[in-house]
Amino acid sequence: MNENLYTDEQASAAEIKSAAKVEACETPEVNQRVWQTSVAAIMILGAFLRLYDLNLVPLHHDEGVNGIFLIRLVSEGFYQYDPQNYHGPTLYYFAALIPWISKLLFGRSFVETYGLTTFSIRFVTAAFGVMTIWLMLALRRRIGTIAALAGAALLAISPGAVYLSRYFIHETLLVFFMLSVVVATLNFYESVRPSYLLLAAASAALAFATKETAIVSAGVLLIALASTLVLAGLRKTHEGESEAGNGFGRLATLQERVRSTTARLGGPSSIAILSIAALSLFLTIEILFYSSFFSNYPKGLYDALKTFEFWARTGTREHTHPWATYFVWMFKEEAPVMLLGSAGIVLALWRGSNRFAVFAALWALGTFAAYSLIPYKTPWLMLNFLVPLAIMGGYAFEEIYKQARARKQPLAALAIAVVAYGLLSYQTLALNFVNYDDETYVYVYAHTPRDFLRMVAEIDRLAERAGTGKQTGITVISPEYWPLPWYLRHYAFVRYPKGTTVTDDPVIIGSGNQQAPLLGLLGGRYVQIRSGLNAAGTYPLRPRVELVLFVRRDLAVQAP
Numbered sequence: 428m429n430e431n432l433y434t435d436e437q438a439s440a441a442e443i444k445s446a447a448k449v450e451a452c453e454t455p456e457v458n459q460r461v462w463q464t465s466v467a468a469i470m471i472l473g474a475f476l477r478l479y480d481l482n483l484v485p486l487h488h489d490e491g492v493n494g495i496f497l498i499r500l501v502s503e504g505f506y507q508y509d510p511q512n513y514h515g516p517t518l519y520y521f522a523a524l525i526p527w528i529s530k531l532l533f534g535r536s537f538v539e540t541y542g543l544t545t546f547s548i549r550f551v552t553a554a555f556g557v558m559t560i561w562l563m564l565a566l567r568r569r570i571g572t573i574a575a576l577a578g579a580a581l582l583a584i585s586p587g588a589v590y591l592s593r594y595f596i597h598e599t600l601l602v603f604f605m606l607s608v609v610v611a612t613l614n615f616y617e618s619v620r621p622s623y624l625l626l627a628a629a630s631a632a633l634a635f636a637t638k639e640t641a642i643v644s645a646g647v648l649l650i651a652l653a654s655t656l657v658l659a660g661l662r663k664t665h666e667g668e669s670e671a672g673n674g675f676g677r678l679a680t681l682q683e684r685v686r687s688t689t690a691r692l693g694g695p696s697s698i699a700i701l702s703i704a705a706l707s708l709f710l711t712i713e714i715l716f717y718s719s720f721f722s723n724y725p726k727g728l729y730d731a732l733k734t735f736e737f738w739a740r741t742g743t744r745e746h747t748h749p750w751a752t753y754f755v756w757m758f759k760e761e762a763p764v765m766l767l768g769s770a771g772i773v774l775a776l777w778r779g780s781n782r783f784a785v786f787a788a789l790w791a792l793g794t795f796a797a798y799s800l801i802p803y804k805t806p807w808l809m810l811n812f813l814v815p816l817a818i819m820g821g822y823a824f825e826e827i828y829k830q831a832r833a834r835k836q837p838l839a840a841l842a843i844a845v846v847a848y849g850l851l852s853y854q855t856l857a858l859n860f861v862n863y864d865d866e867t868y869v870y871v872y873a874h875t876p877r878d879f880l881r882m883v884a885e886i887d888r889l890a891e892r893a894g895t896g897k898q899t900g901i902t903v904i905s906p907e908y909w910p911l912p913w914y915l916r917h918y919a920f921v922r923y924p925k926g927t928t929v930t931d932d933p934v935i936i937g938s939g940n941q942q943a944p945l946l947g948l949l950g951g952r953y954v955q956i957r958s959g960l961n962a963a964g965t966y967p968l969r970p971r972v973e974l975v976l977f978v979r980r981d982l983a984v985q986a987p
Contacts, residue, residue, distance in 0.1 A: 457572055465576050466564055473560045473583035476855060477553040477592040481546045484863045485875040488969065490595040491910020493518060494548055498916060501526045501543060507723045510734035514597045514638045516716045521600070522551045543916070552599045556592025559603045559814065565610050566818065569783040571825045578821025581764050581847075582814065586854045590870045591807050593859065597638045598807040602814055604634035605644045609790075613783070619691055621701055628705035632712035639734045643797050644811055651789035655782060660684075662779050748804040753795065756809060756869045760854065763847035764816050771819030774826055784822055791815035806870045866970050873969050875910060878958070882966040882976055883914045885956055886934060890918075893933070893982045900932035907938060907972055933982040939965045939973030953977040 457465070486494065497519050500506040508516050525547050560583050567575040582588050592599050607630035615623035634641040692698050717731040718724035757765045772791055775784035794812035798804070824844070831840035858868055864876045890899040900920040903911060908923065915921050922932070935953065937945050942963065946955070956976045957964025965973035 457576075462572060462576075466579075469564070469576065469579050469583050470557065470560060473579075474553075474557045476584065476589045476859065477556050478550070480860070481549040481553065481593060482544075483860065484593065485877060485879050486545065486910035486913055487594060487596070487874050488909035490548075491913040493595050494543075494910070494913040495916075497522050497548060498543055506719050508717055508719065508727050508730050510730040511737050515636045516719065517633055517637045518551070518595075518597050518600055520716065522548050522595070525550070545913075548595045549593055552595055553592050555599045555603045556588065559588075559599070559606060562603070562606045562610050563814075563818065563821075566613075566783075569613065570781070570787070570818065570822050573828050574818075574821040574825035576821070577824035577828075577844075578818045581767070581817040581820050581851070584848065584851045584855050585764055585813060585817065586760050586851065586858045587806065587809055587813055587870050588817075589855050589859050590863075591810050594807070596807060598810050601634055601637045601641060601644070602810050604630045604637060605641070605648070605811075606814055608634065609648065619693075621704070624701055624705050625708055628709045629712060632709040633716075636713055636716040639738045640808070640811075642735070643801075644794065647793035647797055648790060651786050651793050654789050655786040658779060658785060659782055745803060746805050747802040750799050752804050753799050753809060753812075756806065760858075760869045761809075761813065761816075761851075763851050764813065764820050767820030767823045767847060768816030769819075771821070771823035771826075774823055775819065784819075787815050787818045787822070791819055806872045875969055876967040878960055878967050879974075880914075881958060881960075882936075882974060883911075885976065886915075889934070889956075889978055889982060895933065895982075899934060899982075901934040901936065902928065902930040902932040903936045904928055904941065905936055905938035905968075905974055907968060908936070908974075911936070911968075911974075931979070933979045935977040937975050937977070939963065939975060942975045945975065945977060949977055952980055954980055954983045956983075 492513070496506065496513070500519050500523050506516060506519055526543055560579050563579040563582055564575050566578070570578070608627050611623050611627035611630055614620070615627060631641075631645070634644070689695060689698065692701070713731065714724075714728060715721075718727040768791060771784075772788040775781060775788040779785055791812055794815060798808050798811060824840075824847075827843055828840045831837055858870060862868055863871065864874055865871055866874065886899075886901070890896055893899070897917050898919055900922075901915060901918055902922045902924065903915075904924060904926070906925075912921070912923075920932070922930075924930075929948065935945070935949070942955075942965065945953075954977065955964060956978050958966045958976075960966065963973070963975075965975050968974050
């Protein structure tokens with residue numbers, strides 16, 4: 428790697444561009460055709476794993492909630508941010524683009540039939556997952572050709588990255604926007620183009636408008652950047668300036684760097700203008716999304732700040748796990764990424780020569796540590812440090828490749844690649860397409876079992892054969908029912924009353940705990956449709972939560 432790109436703060440913008448070009452030319456590992464072919468293969472594989480059969484896995488209850496928010500936004504144009512219960516608004520607005528465009532092109536009926544499906548809502552997160560792989564490849568000049576390809580491949584077939592990209596939740600968008608901040612900032616530093624700074628500001632704003640935990644990632648990035656600069660300064664002092672002895676050498680070097688950076692950016696006035704423009708763009712995006720494009724102004728802006736109060740309480744009371752939980756989870760589900768990433772972190776910090784590699788190592792360590800220290804732990808939060816770990820894993824693999832080639836032992840690097848990527852591929856296929864509802868897997872966290880869809884299919888069958896179709900009345904008295912509202916979204920008469928309410932609706936759905944009371948309350952007017960999955964005849968909603976299905980006797984008779 429050409430060190431001038433990372434260490435010479437006094438170079439002009441033209442010199443930095445030249446250095447970047449030289450570095451790109453001095454990566455002889457693969458030629459351009461091989462690079463392009465490899466990029467295409469990684470992107471196609473990543474897209475296939477994320478987009479294939481998106482309807483396969485039943486919606487998680489969080490996905491069901493998000494889906495209903497989206498339906499209301501699309502059908503009624505209504506959305507208001509709720510800081511107490513839900514994350515930021517970007518997920519819904521980006522997902523709404525598909526039905527909104529479909530409505531313009533094909534009309535409302537098309538949207539109701541095709542625009543709000545399980546595939547269409549998950550397509551949004553899957554697309555952001557694919558774009559995250561593309562951003563990894565954009566780091567080629569910073570970490571090397573082999574490193575970029577290897578890191579992107581790790582992310583493309585990571586079991587968790589694939590699984591969560593197929594989830595209609597906020598995490599995949601958040602991680603994409605945070606990586607966008609890093610890539611755009613690097614490009615701005617290299618080219619001094621204002622457009623890159625504005626892109627970084629927009630990405631940061633979208634990250635904060637996606638999920639409140641963006642503040643954790645942002646804090647880690649800033650600390651990693653500051654630490655990288657300090658380490659780089661100490662390294663330069665140690666190598667060439669330690670003879671000053673009294674510290675004046677370090678002070679002079681710092682002053683030179685400040686003057687050099689100020690000059691590169693066009694002077695104090697230019698820096699002030701750029702800063703104001705970036706801050707203005709950041710605030711504009713935040714205001715637009717949190718105010719629901721001024722339909723919830725100014726309450727939405729107050730709520731955007733209030734969310735940190737609620738999140739601070741949630742982070743210490745719900746989903747709490749020991750501090751070492753992520754070590755256990757990562758080793759169980761992402762061992763190749765964790766081991767290669769750890770090797771890359773050690774290598775980058777030990778060498779200290781590649782400033783971006785040092786930054787990425789501190790980013791990975793900092794994010795892992797921050798989320799480990801917070802008592803609140805869920806599998807989807809791992810995606811935040813999975814990305815920098817994949818970058819460092821690629822960095823480590825490039826060193827393995829170079830050492831194997833220098834010693835004329837290419838089979839050693841090939842063997843490591845086969846084991847690492849082979850294991851990840853097996854785990855990805857097993858998790859995402861076979862055992863996607865098996866709670867022994869870390870990423871299957873309080874997920875809806877596939878047998879839940881049997882109840883949905885049974886309701887559809889009864890309604891169709893009875894001739895009432897989507898006009899069939901349904902009462903859901905179970906206190907826990909998500910993601911059922913998503914699957915019943917086409918039924919015109921669905922009620923969710925509190926308590927065990929006497930009703931004449933043809934279909935009644937209760938919880939497993941309500942089974943005995945319902946049998947006594949409904950008498951001979953209703954028939955329980957038993958699942959055949961267990962002795963109680965219940966349907967699973969999620970682990971240890973069951974549902975019971977009762978159908979009015981006349982409907983059951985009409986639909987034998």
